[in-house]
Amino acid sequence: MIGRLNHIAIAVPDLAAATALYRDTLGGDVSEPQTLPEHGVTVVFVNLPNTKVELLEPLGEGSPIAKYLDSNPSGGMHHVCYEVDDIIAARDRLSEQGARVLGDGEPKIGAHGKPVLFLHPKDFNGTLVELEQV
Numbered sequence: 798m799i800g801r802l803n804h805i806a807i808a809v810p811d812l813a814a815a816t817a818l819y820r821d822t823l824g825g826d827v828s829e830p831q832t833l834p835e836h837g838v839t840v841v842f843v844n845l846p847n848t849k850v851e852l853l854e855p856l857g858e859g860s861p862i863a864k865y866l867d868s869n870p871s872g873g874m875h876h877v878c879y880e881v882d883d884i885i886a887a888r889d890r891l892s893e894q895g896a897r898v899l900g901d902g903e904p905k906i907g908a909h910g911k912p913v914l915f916l917h918p919k920d921f922n923g924t925l926v927e928l929e930q931v
């Protein structure tokens with residue numbers, strides 16, 4: 798069911814500083830920042846030859862990454878995103894198997910303009926999983 802690794806995400810306290818680190822220190826190809834109020838984050842993508850790194854900064858009240866950054870003030874690995882062909886079929890199959898789909902269970906449009914869903918980290922070895930339909 799899961800396909801390519803679309804991105805790994807790192808929650809960061811200061812997006813400008815993290816972008817500079819990936820661009821200037823690591824020599825990465827970084828995108829412009831994208832604000833996503835529906836997701837409560839601002840993101841920058843680092844484009845790598847085989848996948849992407851998504852740098853996430855909290856946006857607005859009630860950002861889903863706020864508590865994570867309170868516990869990890871210098872930032873940390875936040876989630877992995879796998880590609881799926883059919884997100885509704887994937888959701889229904891996972892729910893049947895007892896995995897908790899986060900939010901209201903309906904896909905939202907993610908940073909790439911494609912539908913995304915999240916799965917509870919406690920059901921996946923302590924790792925928050927994002928699915929993106931490609």
Ligand SMILES: CC[C@@H](C(=O)O)C(=O)SCCNC(=O)CCNC(=O)[C@H](O)C(C)(C)COP(=O)(O)OP(=O)(O)OC[C@H]1O[C@@H](n2cnc3c(N)ncnc32)[C@H](O)[C@@H]1OP(=O)(O)O
Nearest residue numbers: 833836840861864865875899907908909915918923924925
């Ligand atoms: C840019 C758009 C999109 C894209 O296109 O790529 C994105 O990536 S948006 C990214 C941000 N959005 C989300 O993360 C949405 C889904 N997340 C959530 O619904 C919540 O963050 C959460 C995963 C349910 C956590 O909720 P929270 O209120 O912050 O914490 P809890 O106290 O309820 O946590 C319960 C439990 O889980 C542990 N935890 C929390 N976050 C993570 C994590 N990222 N990785 C691993 N474990 C995590 C937390 O420590 C708690 O554990 P215990 O303390 O042992 O109970």
Ligand SMILES: [Co+2]
Nearest residue numbers: 806851878927
């Ligand atoms: Co993501």
